Amino acid sequence: MNLGFNKRQKIIVTSILLTIGLLSTQIVDFNLRFRFIAGLGVLSYLLSLWALWEGINPFKAFILLILPTLFTLAVASFYFLLPIRWLTRLPVAIIFGLSYYLLLLSQNVFNVAAIRTIPLYRASITASFLFTLITAFFLFNVIHAFNLLFSWNGLLVGLISFPLILQTIWQVDMAEKLQGSVAVMSLILSLVIGEVALAFSFWPMVTTMWSLSLATCMYVLLGIVTHSLRGRLNRRVVWEYLSIGGGVFLVAFLTTSWTG
Secondary structure: OOOOOOHHHHHHHHHHHHHHHHHHHHHOOHHHHHHHHHHHHHHHHHHHHHHOOOOOOHHHHHHOOHHHHHHHHHHHHHHOOOOOOHHHHHHHHHHHHHHHHHHHHHHHHHHHOOOOOOHHHHHHHHHHHHHHHHHHHHHHHHHHHOOOOHHHHHHHHHHHHHHHHHHHHHHHHOOOOOOHHHHHHHHHHHHHHHHHHHHHOOOOOOHHHHHHHHHHHHHHHHHHHHHHHOOOOOHHHHHHHHHHHHHHHHHHHHHOOOOO
């Protein structure tokens, strides 16, 4: 499995190969693009599994690779919405490669960390949370761009939110198997976000503001829940999250054209 590479080298190779794969979408026939994106997601999972193979177990092979796989699918899907020119897409591909490298480094910390109070663990938690929100934003953006029925918006947003929320809540305790309470909390939060997406479907927001509002909703809910699970929740923390959510909600209200 190592092929003569150490773990950091495997992470670098994985990031480079996926960046090349992302750039290759420029030359894929339009009718094959959805299949290509799905294939890129599968490749992302397999390469990430190879990169993190040392010390990984079957459960971690599932939970740790949720975010890398969905991040790849999110960027690849959003990539097609960009202007068709290398001046725009080449920098995005480079940023993706660097981001994927940092993402795999953070997932590797969760794979090998035994002491959860080390600064590296805290940095990985922050990085993973940021990548979760970015992934959600891109995927929500793509969903809204298809102009689906409100019911489909709610369903797809809820389905996408569940694995993203699941791996975030799991990182609090990093148990060796999936706990029922984690699954239930993830299901409830994903249902809430799906219902918010359903409600927002009747709000004439532009696509970027729609996805940003839903990603902010996820940020507020996940932030409050994870702080509560760590025993750090207080009134100040709640108000900080709610103020950010309220600020984005106000911006969305003010930037919406209500006259059509």
